[in-house]
Amino acid sequence: MARQPRSVTYLVSGDEDIRPSHEVLRKTNRLVRYDAEVHEDAAVELKAGHGFVVVAHGSASGTVTWFNSIKNSESNWLWVGMPTPPRGSHIYVYACNAGKKLAQFLVNCEVLGHVDVVPMPLGNLEPAVTSFLDKVDSLLRDPSLNPQNWADELARFVNNSLAEKGLNPDSAWEDVATMLLLRRSMGYADT
Amino acid sequence: MRKTISKEFGDRKPRAIVLDDNARARQMTGRHLRRRGFETIECATTEQFLDKWLPGTVDVVIADWQLSSDPKKHGDKILEAVRMRDWDVPFVLVSGKLDEDSERIKILQGLLNKGGAAFVQRGEGGIKKACESAEDLMERRDLALLKLILSLRNAAMDGEKIRTSSGEQSVAKLLESIVSNPKTSHDAERPIAQKLGQP
Numbered sequence: 001m002a003r004q005p006r007s008v009t010y011l012v013s014g015d016e017d018i019r020p021s022h023e024v025l026r027k028t029n030r031l032v033r034y035d036a037e038v039h040e041d042a043a044v045e046l047k048a049g050h051g052f053v054v055v056a057h058g059s060a061s062g063t064v065t066w067f068n069s070i071k072n073s074e075s076n077w078l079w080v081g082m083p084t085p086p087r088g089s090h091i092y093v094y095a096c097n098a099g100k101k102l103a104q105f106l107v108n109c110e111v112l113g114h115v116d117v118v119p120m121p122l123g124n125l126e127p128a129v130t131s132f133l134d135k136v137d138s139l140l141r142d143p144s145l146n147p148q149n150w151a152d153e154l155a156r157f158v159n160n161s162l163a164e165k166g167l168n169p170d171s172a173w174e175d176v177a178t179m180l181l182l183r184r185s186m187g188y189a190d191t
Numbered sequence: 192m193r194k195t196i197s198k199e200f201g202d203r204k205p206r207a208i209v210l211d212d213n214a215r216a217r218q219m220t221g222r223h224l225r226r227r228g229f230e231t232i233e234c235a236t237t238e239q240f241l242d243k244w245l246p247g248t249v250d251v252v253i254a255d256w257q258l259s260s261d262p263k264k265h266g267d268k269i270l271e272a273v274r275m276r277d278w279d280v281p282f283v284l285v286s287g288k289l290d291e292d293s294e295r296i297k298i299l300q301g302l303l304n305k306g307g308a309a310f311v312q313r314g315e316g317g318i319k320k321a322c323e324s325a326e327d328l329m330e331r332r333d334l335a336l337l338k339l340i341l342s343l344r345n346a347a348m349d350g351e352k353i354r355t356s357s358g359e360q361s362v363a364k365l366l367e368s369i370v371s372n373p374k375t376s377h378d379a380e381r382p383i384a385q386k387l388g389q390p
Binding site for chain 2: 017018055056057058094095096097117118119120122123125162163165166167169171173174176177178180181184
């Protein structure tokens with residue numbers, strides 16, 4: 001019997017420069033938890049068996065930080081060496097730079113992230129970023145796929161989008177720039 | 192301008208930058224390029240050149256070998272500086288004293304072997320030859336890469352920025368990151384079109 005698709009929840013940090021990504025994502029009918037709605041302990045929030053897309057600041061050391069506007073403080077949320085890492089969850093880290101080291105550390109989860117900066121779904125970047133996130137959602141939902149499958153499919157998606165938009169002189173520059181940033185932030189998976 | 196080139200640019204004009212401290216030669220080259228349909232930028236010194244040249248925003252560089260204002264910076268050094276930030280923008284080096292200097296011939300031969308560059312000897316018809324060499328080199332570019340460059344060029348020149356989860360990223364920097372890295376953007380054996388799954 002085929003396995004049920006997973007639920008996917010977006011967890012969006014409350015940082016001023018990420019706002020209002022959460023509103024944009026909610027408008028596209030995604031399940032979104034934002035800012036102080038998210039538990040300060042990632043191991044509690046990232047429940048086993050569920051899919052999550054984490055939208056937050058990240059660094060190349062593998063740290064994802066969380067801004068809680070009620071406490072007015074930013075703190076490490078996922079990091080290499082955290083004492084109680086999450087287990088059994090499926091996590092797409094949509095944050096700058098943190099993907100490689102964090103995925104290596106969170107061995108009891110399925111994790112994929114980025115190795116360079118990622119564009120926010122805001123302003124004129126919104127259509128291209130949300131189309132990418134639609135693809136992320138569909139991959140995370142599918143319980144038969146693993147992070148390597150996600151990476152392969154996303155690289156293919158970005159290349160196809162870039163070929164379609166970048167080679168068409170009528171495309172908006174924001175669409176092309178978004179796909180180029182995403183292609184770079186996935187480490188040029190095709191090279 | 193050749194149709195093979197102009198069709199890639201549509202309504203836009205290809206952009207050429209001319210670096211020459213000889214005002215007459217610089218202006219004549221600029222005029223010749225404009226007549227062929229180019230938009231031109233003219234620079235008399237390396238400082239002006241490095242100030243006006245943004246990687247990905249120029250389609251060809253035509254530079255004099257020896258600038259009297261900067262005798263230590265011969266044309267091959269300018270080419271090296273350009274290649275650090277733009278892997279294959281066509282580059283035409285113009286030299287007036289080729290016969291007198293065998294060392295220079297060796298260096299220029301090396302440049303030719305690297306591809307993406309040409310040299311032209313000054314003299315009768317020299318400017319025309321330089322412009323033709325520029326078009327020869329432009330015709331050999333990876334057209335898929337050129338389209339990507341053109342799609343971002345105006346935004347880069349207008350100083351547009353993109354919001355990322357690490358602050359703002361300028362489109363000019365993004366464009367430079369594409370044209371400065373042959374392994375990840377384009378090279379002779381694996382043009383970007385192939386990487387993107389295009390024939």
